[in-house]
Amino acid sequence: MSRKPDRRAGAGAGGDAGSGGGRTHVVAVVVTEPADAVPLVGVEAAGAEIAVVSLRAGAKDGRAALDRALTAAADRGCRVLGGPRVLGVDGTDDPATVAALLDVLRDLDPERLHTLDPDPAHTSYDQASGMPTYDVPAEHGETAVGALAAAGAWQAETGRPLYVDCHRAHAEPESGVAGCRRYPAPANWLSAGFDGRLTAFLPTAAGVVRRHQDTQGRWSAPEPVEGPGLLPGLLVVRDPHGFPHLFALRRTARDDGGVDVEVVHAAQYRTSEPPTPWQSIGGPNAVDWRRGRAVGFPAAAFDAAGNLFVFVRNFGHSISWRCQSADGGWTPWQHLSGLRVADELVAVTGPHGGVEVYARVRDTARTVRWYPGQGGAWTEDRTVPFAARPGTLTPAPEPGAVLFRDLHTNEASVWRPGAQAPCPLGEAKGSGPLAAVRGVEMDGWAYSVLVAQGAGGTCAVGAYPEGRPDTGVWWQDLGAPSYDAPAAAVTRTGLLTLAARTPARQLLTARREERPGALVFADWRPARG
Structure with a gap:
C-alpha cells in the first residue's frame, strides 16, 4: 500500500489565484417586487457586490424585508450597491421591459445574475380546463423570461460570459445556491x-x-x-x-x-x-405545451454497450425516460411508476453494465432508486438509506454509486447499492456537489480523487484508494477561490488537472506534480491563450 497522499497543496498553490481571490464581483438580482429578492439575496456568500433590480416598487412590508436581507448580507461580508433599483414598468417580459433591464445590466457589468423560475412547478391540475394551477404569481415567470432575454442580449453585446441562476419558488436559502437552482x-x-x-x-x-x-x-x-x-x-x-x-x-x-x-x-x-x-x-408531455413546460432537468448515462438513457421528471412528478441505442435509434418516452420525485435526478452506470437512476423524493427527506431487474424491467428501490441535501447528488467513481452531502450533517458521503449505510467522506464544511475522477496512480496504486467547494469557498481535493472510501479520505485545501464546484479531469496518460472558476470570470487550472507517494499540485494558473 502506498503512503497517504501529501496534505500540502504544493508550493505556491495559491499562485495567480491570489490576485483574484480578494476581488469582489457584481451579482444582479432581478425580481418582480422587492420581497421576491429576499431568498435570492440570502444565498449570496461573502465577497459579492449585490445589486437588486425590481420591476415594481412593491408593498412597504416587502421593501422592509429586503432591507433586512441586505443588511444581513452586508454582515456576511457582501457589499450592497444601494437600495433596489425600481424600473417602474407594468409589463414583465415585453420589449420595453427587456430594454430597461438591458440598460441596467450595461450600467452594472455583472458577472452573475439571480432571477426567478420561468417555468415554476404546478400545485394542481384542472382536468376540465386542462390548466395547471400555481402558488406563485404568473408575473414571476414573466420576469424571469425578461431577465433571461436581457442577460442574453447583454452577453451577445459585450462578449463576456454572464452566469445565471433561476431560483425555484419556495427554495430555502439554507440549501445554498446549488439547492435553490431550477437548472x-x-x-x-x-x-x-x-x-x-x-x-x-x-x-x-x-x-x-x-x-x-x-x-x-x-x-x-x-x-x-x-x-x-x-x-x-x-x-x-x-x-x-x-x-x-x-x-x-x-x-x-x-x-x-x-x-x-x-x-x-x-x-x-x-x-x-x-x-x-x-x-x-x-419531452414526455410534449403534446400539451402547458404540461410540457414543466419538464425537469435531464439526467443521463451510457450503459456498457453504448446505449444512452435519458431521464427527466415529468408533469406528474414521476420519472420518464428514453433510450438511444448504440446504432442511433430512439425509443419513445416511457414512464417509471413509483414515488413522486423532486426535480433532481442522477443516472449512473452500474457494476452490471446497466444504467440506474436515483432521485430525491418529493416533499419527503428520502432518496429512491430504480435499476434494471429481471428481464430488463425497472425495479424501484425505496430502501436507500440516506437523504441528500438538495443540489448535491452526483455520480461516484465507483460503478453504480452516488456522491451527495447528507441532508442533516452536510458531510460529503458516498453510497453504493447493497451497503447498509452511506460512507462518510470527512468533508462537512463545504457546499454544493462533488465531482470525481478515478485512475489516478500513486506508487503503483490507483486512487479516486474528489473535488469540492470547501470551507470559505475554496477548492478542496480529497483522495482515497480506488473502490475503498472506507479507508479514509485525505483532504487538502488548495486555496483557489471557486465559485460553484471545481472540476477535475484525467487524461489517458494519467495526467490529473483541476479547474476552478473564480471572481472576475477567471478560469484557473492546476496540474498535479509527479512526486512519489504524494498528491501535490503546481501553482494555479489562469487559462490564457
Whole structure:
C-alpha cells in the first residue's frame, strides 16, 4: 500500500489565484417586487457586490424585508450597491421591459445574475380546463423570461460570459445556491480529449460556452456552443469511448403565445472542433405545451454497450425516460411508476453494465432508486438509506454509486447499492456537489480523487484508494477561490488537472506534480491563450 497522499497543496498553490481571490464581483438580482429578492439575496456568500433590480416598487412590508436581507448580507461580508433599483414598468417580459433591464445590466457589468423560475412547478391540475394551477404569481415567470432575454442580449453585446441562476419558488436559502437552482450547473464540466487536451463547458445567459486547449496547451477564448433558447443549466456525461455529451433544456416561444420546453443533446468528438449541433430529444408531455413546460432537468448515462438513457421528471412528478441505442435509434418516452420525485435526478452506470437512476423524493427527506431487474424491467428501490441535501447528488467513481452531502450533517458521503449505510467522506464544511475522477496512480496504486467547494469557498481535493472510501479520505485545501464546484479531469496518460472558476470570470487550472507517494499540485494558473 502506498503512503497517504501529501496534505500540502504544493508550493505556491495559491499562485495567480491570489490576485483574484480578494476581488469582489457584481451579482444582479432581478425580481418582480422587492420581497421576491429576499431568498435570492440570502444565498449570496461573502465577497459579492449585490445589486437588486425590481420591476415594481412593491408593498412597504416587502421593501422592509429586503432591507433586512441586505443588511444581513452586508454582515456576511457582501457589499450592497444601494437600495433596489425600481424600473417602474407594468409589463414583465415585453420589449420595453427587456430594454430597461438591458440598460441596467450595461450600467452594472455583472458577472452573475439571480432571477426567478420561468417555468415554476404546478400545485394542481384542472382536468376540465386542462390548466395547471400555481402558488406563485404568473408575473414571476414573466420576469424571469425578461431577465433571461436581457442577460442574453447583454452577453451577445459585450462578449463576456454572464452566469445565471433561476431560483425555484419556495427554495430555502439554507440549501445554498446549488439547492435553490431550477437548472443545475454541471459538476463534471472539465473533459480530457483523446489527445490529452482539455475542454471546459459552462452554461451562461447566451447558452453554453466552451474553452479548449490547442496543441501547445494554450486556452481559447470563450466560444459559444450555438443554440438559441438554451436555459442556464448543463449536464456533461462521458460515453464509453470518453467523448463528452452535453444535455440541456431549450425554451422557444410558440405562435399561439405558449412555449415549448424540450431536452436537447450535443456531443464533442474532437477538441479542436465545435460540438455537434443541438438535437432535440423532446419531452414526455410534449403534446400539451402547458404540461410540457414543466419538464425537469435531464439526467443521463451510457450503459456498457453504448446505449444512452435519458431521464427527466415529468408533469406528474414521476420519472420518464428514453433510450438511444448504440446504432442511433430512439425509443419513445416511457414512464417509471413509483414515488413522486423532486426535480433532481442522477443516472449512473452500474457494476452490471446497466444504467440506474436515483432521485430525491418529493416533499419527503428520502432518496429512491430504480435499476434494471429481471428481464430488463425497472425495479424501484425505496430502501436507500440516506437523504441528500438538495443540489448535491452526483455520480461516484465507483460503478453504480452516488456522491451527495447528507441532508442533516452536510458531510460529503458516498453510497453504493447493497451497503447498509452511506460512507462518510470527512468533508462537512463545504457546499454544493462533488465531482470525481478515478485512475489516478500513486506508487503503483490507483486512487479516486474528489473535488469540492470547501470551507470559505475554496477548492478542496480529497483522495482515497480506488473502490475503498472506507479507508479514509485525505483532504487538502488548495486555496483557489471557486465559485460553484471545481472540476477535475484525467487524461489517458494519467495526467490529473483541476479547474476552478473564480471572481472576475477567471478560469484557473492546476496540474498535479509527479512526486512519489504524494498528491501535490503546481501553482494555479489562469487559462490564457
